[in-house]
Amino acid sequence: MTSIRRPWKRARLAGVLYLAIILCGVFAEGVVRAGAVAQQDPGALALRIREGVWLFRVGFVADVVMVACDAAVALLLYELFRPVSTTVSGLSAVFRLLETSILGLNLLH
Numbered sequence: 001m002t003s004i005r006r007p008w009k010r011a012r013l014a015g016v017l018y019l020a021i022i023l024c025g026v027f028a029e030g031v032v033r034a035g036a037v038a039q040q041d042p043g044a045l046a047l048r049i050r051e052g053v054w055l056f057r058v059g060f061v062a063d064v065v066m067v068a069c070d071a072a073v074a075l076l077l078y079e080l081f082r083p084v085s086t087t088v089s090g091l092s093a094v095f096r097l098l099e100t101s102i103l104g105l106n107l108l109h
Contacts, residue, residue, distance in 0.1 A: 017069040032058070071097060
């Protein structure tokens with residue numbers, strides 16, 4: 001009986017993590033970065049960043065949380081789909097983790 005319930009818990013956790021990815025991504029992109037965009041004026045962009053430095057830090061934290069949740073979702077989906085096909089599930093996890101590492105490297109830049 002516990003083996004039947006276990007996939008449901010992982011699937012629900014993956015769903016909650018997907019929701020966190022969506023919320024953090026929308027906040028970081030739609031609120032933080034979209035509010036700072038200044039067309040053809042780098043000075044105005046620098047001024048907006050300087051005035052709202054705390055907002056950019058919160059946006060950075062939201063991006064880090066999004067990347068961490070993305071890595072966790074990759075591992076959870078691997079576990080969920082491994083009984084169907086180990087090869088395809090493993091390839092999917094590898095590609096998703098590569099995408100996550102690229103996102104993390106972009107955050108450092």
